[in-house]
Amino acid sequence: MNASQNDWNDLSLQDIWDRFLKGDIRSFETIFDRHFPRLFRxxxxxxxxEDIIKDCIQNLFIxxxxKRAQxxxxxxxxxxxxxxxRNRVYNQYNAEKRKTEMLELLQKHELTGINSSGDSDYNTKTDQTNLKTLVNELPIRQREAVMLIFFENYSYEKASEILSINIQSLYKLVSRAVASLRSNLRK
Structure with missing residues (x-):
């Protein structure tokens, strides 16, 4: 081990962080290598x-x-x-949960659409087309919210930034959109 490697090992985490903020790739790699195992656990x-956790850690470091300049x-x-x-994992979990809820809504509707003659494939395609049509008929803000949350898998926080509304308003907007979709699917 040469003198420069010894000097590197003697640096505090704070010094390494400060170097990272200035764009030093070796500092970035050191922070990643030192913290990945503990962050993973x-x-x-x-x-x-495991896959979601690894993805969340990698996305965090990316x-x-x-954004190191900020x-x-x-x-x-x-x-x-x-x-x-923790925030990334919760956001990922919530995105998966929203996706599951939307799929369950679709499946409920698909199951009620199966007729006795066995034309379930036809009905499923028709139902999916109807759902897409119904989403497209939502008011623009509701449609944007549904697309960002359920189809693009954005967190409510990120979607609220994109739509330039507060998060509480977004929850209400999505709630109204889902209620409207449910109501129209039952018709």
Missing amino acids: FGMTLLQD ELWE LTSIEQIEPYLYKSL
């Missing part, structure tokens, strides 16, 4: 899906690298990383 306590020097780096990962 922590993530697995939140959601027992975003850190891309980041500040922070004193508690590890809590920052843990909190950021």
Whole structure:
């Protein structure tokens, strides 16, 4: 090990973070290598899906690298990383949950659309076409909200930023849209 490697190992996490903020790739790699195992174990306590946890960690670090110019020097780096990962995992979980809810809504409608003659494939295609038509008939803001939340899998927080509305208004907007879809699907 040469002198420069010894010097590198002697750097505090804060010094490495500060170098990372200035665009030093080696510092970025060091932060990733030092924290990945612990972040992974922590993530697995939140959601027992290795692939999702690995994706969340990788996406966290990709975003850190891309937004390093906007980041500040922070004193508690590890809590920052843990909190950021926790938020990502919860957002991913909520996106999957919303997707499941929409699929269940579709499946309920598809099941009620099967007629006794066995034309279920025809009815399923017809029902999916009807749902797409109904989504397209929603008021523009409701349609945008449904598309972002259920089809693009954005978190409510990100969708509210995109739509430039507060998150509470977005919840109401999506709720009204889903109620309208349910009502129209029953007709």
